[in-house]
Amino acid sequence: MTDTILHHVAHSRSFRILWLLKEMGLNPQIKPYKIMDGSLRTPEFLAISPGGRVPALEIDGKTLFESAAITDYLVESRAEHGLGRPAGHAERQEYLEWTNFAETMASRIEALNLSWIFLRDPAMRSDTVCKIEARRLAAAIEALELHLAGRDYILASGFSAADTMMGFNLISAPYYVHLDPFPRVQAYVARISARPAFLAARADDGPQEFYTKDFYEVDRD
Numbered sequence: 001m002t003d004t005i006l007h008h009v010a011h012s013r014s015f016r017i018l019w020l021l022k023e024m025g026l027n028p029q030i031k032p033y034k035i036m037d038g039s040l041r042t043p044e045f046l047a048i049s050p051g052g053r054v055p056a057l058e059i060d061g062k063t064l065f066e067s068a069a070i071t072d073y074l075v076e077s078r079a080e081h082g083l084g085r086p087a088g089h090a091e092r093q094e095y096l097e098w099t100n101f102a103e104t105m106a107s108r109i110e111a112l113n114l115s116w117i118f119l120r121d122p123a124m125r126s127d128t129v130c131k132i133e134a135r136r137l138a139a140a141i142e143a144l145e146l147h148l149a150g151r152d153y154i155l156a157s158g159f160s161a162a163d164t165m166m167g168f169n170l171i172s173a174p175y176y177v178h179l180d181p182f183p184r185v186q187a188y189v190a191r192i193s194a195r196p197a198f199l200a201a202r203a204d205d206g207p208q209e210f211y212t213k214d215f216y217e218v219d220r221d
């Protein structure tokens, strides 16, 4: 059997796949990259992930990119773990909505990361864009707060890959949005963070190197 290799940046969307693999009892070999050092733009890596993005996963003799696609591949090829919801399942629609909504939320974090962390010159940052994106991220978290009423996980029947897709967001979102007004989301974060597979994934994730402050906000109105 070929090795399972996860092309990974610590504290990034590739955590979704690391965590999902751990939930399935799989321990990938981790190939680490950094966002700013050019390692995601080499011809070798672009042959693996054409957009130069992580995650990418080598598994079963295939190479896959895009976290939602990798997630679907894993839950379908390893259906015995019950972490997906196949076509025809009563929760299929909700499963699709929330795995994709995780990416809607993540794109707000990506925009904030670009503004606060990855612009080489802070003078290029727009306070207006930062404020709008933080509000849009808060609105996405509010949607999750409402959805979690009466549930422990995103799907009423229990833990699924919709949670591994969403989980990464909630590690990063608190750098931009305070979670105090969202008690169900806070309880959800505590619940997912206590899962043994989540803890094992965090142990292998590597130290985050993006954030140098606990919270980023525009200090002028």
Ligand SMILES: N[C@@H](CCC(=O)N[C@@H](CS)C(=O)NCC(=O)O)C(=O)O
Pocket (backbone or CB within 6 Å): 009, 012, 013, 014, 035, 040, 052, 053, 054, 055, 065, 066, 067, 068, 103
């Ligand atoms: N929709 C893609 C997004 C992948 C993505 O943008 N990953 C970020 C890390 S969270 C990345 O590789 N960024 C590198 C770059 O923008 O150069 C997915 O879910 O896999």
